[in-house]
Amino acid sequence: MSQTVDRALSILPLLAEGPADLGQVADRLGVHKSTALRLLRTLHEHGLVYRQSDQRYRLGARLFALAQEAMENLDIREIAHPHLLRLNEACGHTVHLAVYEEGEVLYIDKVESRYPVRMYSRIGKPVAITVAAVAKLLLADLPDAERHALADKLDYPLYTARSTPNAPAFLRELEQVREQGWATDLGGHEESINCVAAPVRGTDGRVVAAMSVSAPNVVVTAEELLTLLPQVRRTADAISGEYSGRTPA
Amino acid sequence: MSQTVDRALSILPLLAEGPADLGQVADRLGVHKSTALRLLRTLHEHGLVYRQSDQRYRLGARLFALAQEAMENLDIREIAHPHLLRLNEACGHTVHLAVYEEGEVLYIDKVESRYPVRMYSRIGKPVAITVAAVAKLLLADLPDAERHALADKLDYPLYTARSTPNAPAFLRELEQVREQGWATDLGGHEESINCVAAPVRGTDGRVVAAMSVSAPNVVVTAEELLTLLPQVRRTADAISGEYSGRTPA
């Protein structure tokens, strides 16, 4: 809608791929060097890009700080955190909290496993949306039209033999997840890792977030992990209660 | 330098404080509502702001993803990570990696303590620059003029009785840190937490990053932690060697 800002913002994903010099930026934007220079300078002043010693530009520090602050301001995160901690203390495994936002599912909080073998994940990272247990819960609750549209435009990478292969299979699974009110990922993302997840709901019953417990096969089998389901659901319900104001902390 | 972009980017820190509606954004920018609307729309298209159900705007998901990618692209981080892991396995405590960038020091990697009592910190978060051991190392290596200018404009919050109280004291400490080639934070940020840190250097000998081991008093005393210094320095030197190409991994 605003050409100048549009161009400036297009620089960010471009730099996310790796450092670039003025000429490269100008070329990829399809503008004159002097124009690119002025845009980069403005981004620089705001700390969003950084000029490294070889004069090339890369993404800057303020970006982290902004993402950080944004995350801390999510009230669901604040409410949920103590519950996640408690669950982690009880079962020892990695606990995640995730939300859906415009086509992506992101982890917004995490409590690390107390076992030495840990799952790789990072707060802020978009999750593998077609296989993650939390993603299934969040997408299952979208309005029909949106869910179908999204399922169609997703890719279905075959991380493992158990990964969801295509849109129809995914939609079928989402139906089931919605009815049962919980979800799993049994080796669909990484062969040896299983997850059990439950939804956090707002006052109107809509799913606002989802939480999961994950553990590798070498620590507990899938069956053993499934025995934690009631505990996970209780935790999610407790968060829901507090979030919708029914159970003041 | 570019008014439009400047205005648009000013919206981001504003929203970092918390969600705001169109009118509030327009007021704080000092522009007409319609102008603010167009800027917000552009930011929205790029995923940097999100419009929540009550129509208010807040920071969006792409911001996390960008910050994420930016971090993954820091080659020092990639090189250092296995070393940090190894050090963590050897001593069990929390290990941090930090860099300096335009007036701020940020953690860019972290391996959590294997003890139940952990220090709070988060990757991407700016560190307490006047007291953190890693910050001392990074600032001690700045050119004189820049170091003095920075020291002057910093705040010196008294987190504890041992916090650095003012600029002269800070500069004196930085001198010492530079000469000895390592740094500590003994309860300067949180009463019960101590850190030992060592610098990572590039080919030219300049400090490009700093790493630290942190542990609370209840786990090890400050004296015990200091016995880890040689190990921390060896790790930092190993990273330096690899980073400057002397020791190909």
Add this chain to the structure above:
DNA sequence: CCGACTGTTGCAGTATGTGCAACAGTCATT
């Protein structure tokens, strides 16, 4: 010393962003 390169500046023209004013919703009040 020269040429090729990248980054930087000042400037004229106009595309582009601006504020206005009028409109469309939504909610609370009477």
Add this chain to the structure above:
DNA sequence: AATGACTGTTGCACATACTGCAACAGTCGG
């Protein structure tokens, strides 16, 4: 149900502020 106050949205005329050019500066390599 009708009124008013509110917030978000649209189209438009004006001129501001962004663009690309061309000329300059600095750096590297031959």
